[in-house]
Amino acid sequence: MRLKILSDKAKAAIEAEFPKYPDKRSVLLAALRTAQDEVGYLSEAAMVDVAEILDLTPVQVYDVASFYTLFNLKPVGKHVIQVCKTLSCALVGAGGIIEHLQGRLGIRVGETTPDGLFSLKLVECLASCGTGPMVQINNRYYEQLTPEKIDRILDDLKREGKSSLASGPFQLPVLGGRS
Amino acid sequence: MQSRHVLTDRDLLLEQLLTVRPIGYEEYVRRRGYTALPTAINTLGPSGVLEMIKRSGLRGRGGAGFPTGKKWEMVVQRKADRKYLCCNAAEDEPGTFKDRYLLRSNPHQLIEGAILAAYAIGAAEVYLYINGRYEEEIEFMEQALQAAKEKGHWGTCIEGSSFAVELKVCKSPGTYVAGEETALLEVVEGRPAKPRQKPPYYPAVRGLFSMPTVVNNAETLSNVAHIIREGVDWFRARGTASSPGTLVFTLTGDVNRPGLYELPLGSSLRDLIEVYGGGIRGGKQLKAVFPGGPSNTVIAAAQIDVALDFDALKGIGSGLGTGAVIVMSEEACMVQSAIQYARFFAKESCGQCPPCKLGTAHLSEILEKIESGRGDEKDLQQVEQVCGMIKGRGYCYLLTGASIAVESIFRRFREEYVAHVKQGACPLVGAV
Numbered sequence: 001m002r003l004k005i006l007s008d009k010a011k012a013a014i015e016a017e018f019p020k021y022p023d024k025r026s027v028l029l030a031a032l033r034t035a036q037d038e039v040g041y042l043s044e045a046a047m048v049d050v051a052e053i054l055d056l057t058p059v060q061v062y063d064v065a066s067f068y069t070l071f072n073l074k075p076v077g078k079h080v081i082q083v084c085k086t087l088s089c090a091l092v093g094a095g096g097i098i099e100h101l102q103g104r105l106g107i108r109v110g111e112t113t114p115d116g117l118f119s120l121k122l123v124e125c126l127a128s129c130g131t132g133p134m135v136q137i138n139n140r141y142y143e144q145l146t147p148e149k150i151d152r153i154l155d156d157l158k159r160e161g162k163s164s165l166a167s168g169p170f171q172l173p174v175l176g177g178r179s
Numbered sequence: 180m181q182s183r184h185v186l187t188d189r190d191l192l193l194e195q196l197l198t199v200r201p202i203g204y205e206e207y208v209r210r211r212g213y214t215a216l217p218t219a220i221n222t223l224g225p226s227g228v229l230e231m232i233k234r235s236g237l238r239g240r241g242g243a244g245f246p247t248g249k250k251w252e253m254v255v256q257r258k259a260d261r262k263y264l265c266c267n268a269a270e271d272e273p274g275t276f277k278d279r280y281l282l283r284s285n286p287h288q289l290i291e292g293a294i295l296a297a298y299a300i301g302a303a304e305v306y307l308y309i310n311g312r313y314e315e316e317i318e319f320m321e322q323a324l325q326a327a328k329e330k331g332h333w334g335t336c337i338e339g340s341s342f343a344v345e346l347k348v349c350k351s352p353g354t355y356v357a358g359e360e361t362a363l364l365e366v367v368e369g370r371p372a373k374p375r376q377k378p379p380y381y382p383a384v385r386g387l388f389s390m391p392t393v394v395n396n397a398e399t400l401s402n403v404a405h406i407i408r409e410g411v412d413w414f415r416a417r418g419t420a421s422s423p424g425t426l427v428f429t430l431t432g433d434v435n436r437p438g439l440y441e442l443p444l445g446s447s448l449r450d451l452i453e454v455y456g457g458g459i460r461g462g463k464q465l466k467a468v469f470p471g472g473p474s475n476t477v478i479a480a481a482q483i484d485v486a487l488d489f490d491a492l493k494g495i496g497s498g499l500g501t502g503a504v505i506v507m508s509e510e511a512c513m514v515q516s517a518i519q520y521a522r523f524f525a526k527e528s529c530g531q532c533p534p535c536k537l538g539t540a541h542l543s544e545i546l547e548k549i550e551s552g553r554g555d556e557k558d559l560q561q562v563e564q565v566c567g568m569i570k571g572r573g574y575c576y577l578l579t580g581a582s583i584a585v586e587s588i589f590r591r592f593r594e595e596y597v598a599h600v601k602q603g604a605c606p607l608v609g610a611v
Binding site: 023025026027028030063067068070086090092124128132 | 270271272273274275276278279310311312313314347349350352353354355366367368369370371372388429430431432433437438439469473503505507511515516519520523526527529
């Protein structure tokens, strides 16, 4: 059967995971990630394609896709901003960051800007507790945020689609001991 | 005191480091990395490795503090066609971010530890289950795996022997419950992260793909190669008799220097906060500390001379958990803190057990009502009632953790809750 929406490249990427596991079903989460990366969200057609590739029923795929907040079953903005609001971040000002983002973007949490550029979500712990407040935008972390930093990040993303304020690898809060 | 760090894999003074240089393959080998593996295969044998880990007293760093050797032994004793090892680096517990840095700074000590563990328990396949949000860390781990494979440390004919093992990365979906031992197995099998009912079957009996399985935390496995290479006495030289070794603490909240601190187990909580963390932010007074993440009880400022080890914290009714120490100053509202936790658990509940799905949501509602100033005496009673009703229920520990945390905050800071009701507003932030 021909696939509805996924490319041959996505299909090959999914099939490349098969040798890792004794059965095809185990590849489901990886397959959904691949599909979401390609389509932008998990449309019905994308889920049917995944079911086809993995010899599952569409319902089995939907059951898993709808369980995880990681998967978007509806279209989202080009840049999905996920703000951590768990205790460690809340203690150092996540609330103010959320307010500021809502004000700047003119949307509430859970919404997408009319131009389709930004979606705003609240999430639980992203394991950056030592460098809060922080957000994840698509696959990058932005840490030790201030309202000014947020403004610069949003401007960068609008203008260039990326921002140099993203945390680089191997930046540490404080590692070690006595100073 | 000098301390060999799993964070950096070398002896160093406990000094503040602001950057970490990732330890690549050559550097790891220069530090005598990958020498434990030939010793294990050529001299110790699987039973010798198991014996050393048992004698070392290494306890699981994932929260429960279960003896690692004992966990391995339960799988060794099972007869099965296949056995599995899963390394748990899902890391979604609020306040915890140590695995992220262990993966970044020294992937090879984890790889060598995982190979040794697989060798000891007779597993031919290892799943490195890593938080899927850690894209850079996963990439780095994949490169390290490739380098180690090219040098013949894993694959077939390891160190010229008949021992073969495959290591594979599996991304976790980045939700809290997906780090629970049996929910993890469900995720690797491609299902929703719903913890399994246990008893009757624990992972050691029926784990991944129904086969005996060991699930070890990334920090636990990061200690293994050092123990095999340096010896049991070396490992036991730090920490306490019942909690040997060091632990990577993650210190967050209202402190001047939040961050990662690897300290010998048994170090005092006061030292961690005052000496390493630089004291409370803004010169404020300390109010409360969660010494072991959100599934253990809160402790008051007067108790911070407690030793940070599994048993000392248990002795005062709390627990070490994953070593996630969250500090709250006098300015923190303890109703807000409880709401943070209750909401967290309500959101992260997998929803399969009704007491959890309903209980955590109900708790959030009552607490939010109290915080907003609309609460009354009945709501205060309900907090404890609901906590009592849900404790110990459900397939996993999530619900019990939630009730323990919220109940302890409520009991210890009851007067703050009463003040919210009496004043009709939060005394710290006003009416919401």
